[in-house]
Amino acid sequence: MNILLKSAKIFDKTSKYHKQTKDILIENNSFAKIADSIECPNDCEEIYLENLQISNGWFDSSVSFGEPGYEERENISNGLNTAGKSGFTDVAINSNTNPFLDTKASISFVKNLSINKATNLFPIASLTKNSDGIEMAELYDMQSAGAIAFGDYNKPICNDNLMKIALQYAQNFDGLVLSFPLNKSIGGEGIAHEGVNSTYLGIKGIPSLAEEMQIARDLFLLEYTGGKLHIPTISSAKSVDLIKEAKKKNLNVTCSVTTHHLTLTDKELIKFNGNTKVLPPLRAEEDRLALITGVMDGTIDCITSDHNPIDIENKKVEFNNAKYGTIGLENLFTSLQTVLDTETIIEALTSKPKAIFGLKQSSIEEGKTVSISLFTDSNSGVFKEINILSTSKNSIFLNKEIKGKTYGIFSNNQLVLN
Known part of the structure; x- marks a missing residue:
C-alpha cells in the first residue's frame, strides 16, 4: 500500500525530523521519502488530516x-x-x-x-x-x-x-x-x-x-x-x-x-x-x-x-x-x-x-519500516457513547472533557483510520 501523508508533524526523539512538519511518502511498508513537500506519485493515495501529528x-x-x-x-x-x-x-x-x-x-x-x-x-x-x-x-x-x-x-x-x-x-x-x-x-x-x-x-x-x-x-x-x-x-x-x-x-x-x-x-x-x-x-x-x-x-x-x-x-x-x-x-x-x-x-x-516487554521499535527515518500512530492534539469536546467503538460500553469517561483526537495507524502495510 502506497500513501502520501501531507503536512505531518513528527514526534520521534530518535529521528532527525523530531518536531518537524514534513510530507511523508510511504511505499512498500517503508518510509520512501520525508521532505518539506512531495508530489503524490500516480500509484499512491494522498492523505490530508487536519493538524496531523505522527509518532512511532x-x-x-x-x-x-x-x-x-x-x-x-x-x-x-x-x-x-x-x-x-x-x-x-x-x-x-x-x-x-x-x-x-x-x-x-x-x-x-x-x-x-x-x-x-x-x-x-x-x-x-x-x-x-x-x-x-x-x-x-x-x-x-x-x-x-x-x-x-x-x-x-x-x-x-x-x-x-x-x-x-x-x-x-x-x-x-x-x-x-x-x-x-x-x-x-x-x-x-x-x-x-x-x-x-x-x-x-x-x-x-x-x-x-x-x-x-x-x-x-x-x-x-x-x-x-x-x-x-x-x-x-x-x-x-x-x-x-x-x-x-x-x-x-x-x-x-x-x-x-x-x-x-x-x-x-x-x-x-x-x-x-x-x-x-x-x-x-x-x-x-x-x-x-x-x-x-x-x-x-x-x-x-x-x-x-x-x-x-x-x-x-x-x-x-x-x-x-x-x-x-x-x-x-x-x-x-x-x-x-x-x-x-x-x-x-x-x-x-x-x-x-x-x-x-521486549518489543522492537522502528524510527521515522527514510528506509525504515512503518509503524506509526496518527493523531492531533488540537480540538476539544466531551466523550460520548457515540465515540465508543468497543462492543461493551462500560466507559468510566462518558461525558468527561477530552482534548485532541486519534486518527488511526499505519502498521503492517495497512492504513486504519477512525
Missing part, C-alpha cells in the same frame, strides 16, 4: 478482549480494530479469558486470531494454572508460543514462595513476571478506595496500604532473587515512593499506571455508577497528583488504558454487584491530553513500554 506506533500493555469465552463483551477482531482506530499498533492482552491463557495451545490460539491484522497482538500468559495462584504454569512453553510476560490479571499472588520461585525460574529464559499489587487480607471485602468518600457513602474500602504492602513484599523478593518484575496499574502516592527507592537500588522493576488513575479520583463514587468501579480503585487527589509526578520524573514507566470490556448485565447493576473494569482504548490519548503534554504521553506509550 503506540503500545498498550494491559488490554482485555474477552475472547475466548466472553465474546459477548468483546472479540479479538473488533478489539484489534478498535485499538487501531484508537492509535495503537501493538497491544498486550491479558489472560482473563475462559479458559485462561495458561497453556501453549491457548497462546497459539489467540495469536492465530490476530494474523493479518494492522494492530499486533501480544499475549500476557497466566503466571499460574487457571490463574488460581496455586501452581505455576508452563512459562517457558508459553513464551516459546508467543507470550511476552506472565501474570494473573487483577489477581495477586498471595503465596510468597510461589512468587519467589517464579522470579527465579523466569530468569532462565529472560522472562518478565507481573505481580498485581493487592494484599487480599488487608483489602478484604472492600470495593472502593478507603477514604472520606467511601465512609460518607457507606462503601467498604480498600486502603492504599493493601497495595503498598504487596509492592513492598515483591520488592523484597526481587532484591533476593534478581530477575525482572513489572508491577501493573499502581494507584497510590506511597507506591510511587516505594518503586522510586527500589530503582535507586538498581532493582530491575518497572510499573504502569492507568489513564483513569491519572485523570479521575474517588469523588466519582458519589454517582454509584458501576462504570467507575475499577481495580485498583480510584484514589484520592493527592494520589492522582503523585502519579502524574511519577510519570513526569520517570518512576512510572508506562501508561495503560487497562481496557476491560464488561457486558451491560454485569455493569448496570447495584454498585456492590458490578464487576470491576472500564474500557479505555478509545479515549486514552484524548483523556491524557487534559493532564499531560504530548511528548510525555508518547514516551509512555512507545519506547519505554516496548523496551520493558
Whole structure:
C-alpha cells in the first residue's frame, strides 16, 4: 500500500525530523521519502488530516478482549480494530479469558486470531494454572508460543514462595513476571478506595496500604532473587515512593499506571455508577497528583488504558454487584491530553513500554519500516457513547472533557483510520 501523508508533524526523539512538519511518502511498508513537500506519485493515495501529528506506533500493555469465552463483551477482531482506530499498533492482552491463557495451545490460539491484522497482538500468559495462584504454569512453553510476560490479571499472588520461585525460574529464559499489587487480607471485602468518600457513602474500602504492602513484599523478593518484575496499574502516592527507592537500588522493576488513575479520583463514587468501579480503585487527589509526578520524573514507566470490556448485565447493576473494569482504548490519548503534554504521553506509550516487554521499535527515518500512530492534539469536546467503538460500553469517561483526537495507524502495510 502506497500513501502520501501531507503536512505531518513528527514526534520521534530518535529521528532527525523530531518536531518537524514534513510530507511523508510511504511505499512498500517503508518510509520512501520525508521532505518539506512531495508530489503524490500516480500509484499512491494522498492523505490530508487536519493538524496531523505522527509518532512511532503506540503500545498498550494491559488490554482485555474477552475472547475466548466472553465474546459477548468483546472479540479479538473488533478489539484489534478498535485499538487501531484508537492509535495503537501493538497491544498486550491479558489472560482473563475462559479458559485462561495458561497453556501453549491457548497462546497459539489467540495469536492465530490476530494474523493479518494492522494492530499486533501480544499475549500476557497466566503466571499460574487457571490463574488460581496455586501452581505455576508452563512459562517457558508459553513464551516459546508467543507470550511476552506472565501474570494473573487483577489477581495477586498471595503465596510468597510461589512468587519467589517464579522470579527465579523466569530468569532462565529472560522472562518478565507481573505481580498485581493487592494484599487480599488487608483489602478484604472492600470495593472502593478507603477514604472520606467511601465512609460518607457507606462503601467498604480498600486502603492504599493493601497495595503498598504487596509492592513492598515483591520488592523484597526481587532484591533476593534478581530477575525482572513489572508491577501493573499502581494507584497510590506511597507506591510511587516505594518503586522510586527500589530503582535507586538498581532493582530491575518497572510499573504502569492507568489513564483513569491519572485523570479521575474517588469523588466519582458519589454517582454509584458501576462504570467507575475499577481495580485498583480510584484514589484520592493527592494520589492522582503523585502519579502524574511519577510519570513526569520517570518512576512510572508506562501508561495503560487497562481496557476491560464488561457486558451491560454485569455493569448496570447495584454498585456492590458490578464487576470491576472500564474500557479505555478509545479515549486514552484524548483523556491524557487534559493532564499531560504530548511528548510525555508518547514516551509512555512507545519506547519505554516496548523496551520493558521486549518489543522492537522502528524510527521515522527514510528506509525504515512503518509503524506509526496518527493523531492531533488540537480540538476539544466531551466523550460520548457515540465515540465508543468497543462492543461493551462500560466507559468510566462518558461525558468527561477530552482534548485532541486519534486518527488511526499505519502498521503492517495497512492504513486504519477512525
